[in-house]
Amino acid sequence: MNRPVILRLEKVVKRFGSFTALQGIDLDILEGEFFTIVGPSGSGKSTLIRLLVGMDELSEGKIWLRDNRIDQTPANKRPTCMVFQSLALFPHMSVGQNIEFPLKLRKVEPAERRARAYELLDLLRLPRSYYDKRISQCSGGERQRVALARALAFDPEILLFDEPLSALDYRLRKTLEKELKDLHARTGKTFVYITHSLEEAMVMSDRIAIMKDGQFEQIATADEIYSAPVSRFVAEFMGEVNLFDATDGLTQRAGGEVAAIPADGQSVLMVRPEYVRFIKNADQTDYALNGRLQAEYALGSRIQYEIETENGRVITVEKLREERLQADVGAPVLLGFDAGHTHLIRGA
Numbered sequence: 001m002n003r004p005v006i007l008r009l010e011k012v013v014k015r016f017g018s019f020t021a022l023q024g025i026d027l028d029i030l031e032g033e034f035f036t037i038v039g040p041s042g043s044g045k046s047t048l049i050r051l052l053v054g055m056d057e058l059s060e061g062k063i064w065l066r067d068n069r070i071d072q073t074p075a076n077k078r079p080t081c082m083v084f085q086s087l088a089l090f091p092h093m094s095v096g097q098n099i100e101f102p103l104k105l106r107k108v109e110p111a112e113r114r115a116r117a118y119e120l121l122d123l124l125r126l127p128r129s130y131y132d133k134r135i136s137q138c139s140g141g142e143r144q145r146v147a148l149a150r151a152l153a154f155d156p157e158i159l160l161f162d163e164p165l166s167a168l169d170y171r172l173r174k175t176l177e178k179e180l181k182d183l184h185a186r187t188g189k190t191f192v193y194i195t196h197s198l199e200e201a202m203v204m205s206d207r208i209a210i211m212k213d214g215q216f217e218q219i220a221t222a223d224e225i226y227s228a229p230v231s232r233f234v235a236e237f238m239g240e241v242n243l244f245d246a247t248d249g250l251t252q253r254a255g256g257e258v259a260a261i262p263a264d265g266q267s268v269l270m271v272r273p274e275y276v277r278f279i280k281n282a283d284q285t286d287y288a289l290n291g292r293l294q295a296e297y298a299l300g301s302r303i304q305y306e307i308e309t310e311n312g313r314v315i316t317v318e319k320l321r322e323e324r325l326q327a328d329v330g331a332p333v334l335l336g337f338d339a340g341h342t343h344l345i346r347g348a
Helices: 045-053 095-105 110-123 128-132 140-153 170-187 198-204 222-227 232-237
Strands: 005-016 019-030 034-038 060-065 080-083 158-162 190-195 207-212 215-220 242-244 268-271 287-299 302-309 314-320 332-337 342-345
Touching (some): 005 045, 005 190, 019 045, 019 215, 034 198, 045 080, 045 158, 080 140, 095 110, 095 140, 110 140, 110 170, 140 170, 170 198, 190 198, 198 222, 207 222, 207 232, 215 222, 215 232, 232 242, 287 314
Parallel strands (some): 034 190, 034 207, 080 158, 158 190
Antiparallel strands (some): 005 019, 005 060, 207 215, 242 268, 268 342, 287 332, 302 314
C-alpha cells in the first residue's frame, strides 16, 4: 500500500487515575486508508478514538497529522469528524438542516449551504426531496446516511466512526457495511473505524488492528490476521478456530512435511474449521485424529459440526451443505487436515 502516512501516534498513553487504558501505543494510518480497530469491551478502542478526535487529552505521547502535532489542538480545530453510534442528529430539524448544521456554524451563506446539502444527498444516494423531511420520519438506515452526510459537510481529512452500525438490525447492517465501503472508495477520505464486530472489520477494511488491554496485538490485512495470527487471543478473536498442542495426539503422516508442535505448554497448531475434513484413513491427510460426532448445526449454506476427540477436546468442522456428513450423533469419525492449511503459533 504505497500511500503517505496521514496520522501517526507515538507512545500514546491514557490514564484514568490509577488505571492505564492505553499503554504506549505506536500507530501509522495511511492516507485514504479504511483502518479498523477491533477488540473486546474494555480493550481501549473507544478511548483511542476519543483521543484522535480531541474529546479527551492524552496522558503521554504525541499525535501527528502529517507534519503537524494535533494532540494539543482543540477538537473543533482538527480536520477530523466523528460519527457516533447514537448519530447525534437533531430530531427537531429537517434532513437538510442537519446536514447544513456544521456549515451554518462556519457562517457559510444559505445558498451555498443548500447546494452542498444537495451534493451530499446525491453522494449518499438519498433523494433531494429528503431535504425538507423530518429526521423523525426517516428510517434507521436513512438516519445513518444523514449522519454521514453531515460528517462529510465538514469536508474532514479523516472520518472517525465509533460503532455506528451496532444498533441496527442484521440485514440493514450488512447493507450499510457495503455502502460505507463504497462511500470510502468514492470519497477517497481516510476512515478510522471502531467496532467489536469482526464481520464488519473484515468486509470493509484495508487493514485491521486487534486491541487487547490497551495495546495492539496485531495490525495487518484481514487475510493475514485470519490465516497467520500472532497469538492465541487473535486466532480465537478472528472467528472459529481449532488449536492443538503437543498433548493432543495428532497422527502425522509418515514422510509428510508437517510442523512439530513444540512441547513447551504454550505453542499451538491452528487450523480453521473449513480446512478440517472427514476422511476414511489417516494416510489421506498430513494430520489425523479420531473423535465422535457430538452435534450438528445448520448455518444456511454451511453445516457446522462439533467433534469430541478421545482426550475430550471439542473440534469444530464446517462444510458446505452439499457436503453434509451422513452420520448420527455419537458416531465415530476420523478427521484430517493438511499442513498447508495450518499455522503454528509459538508461545501462544
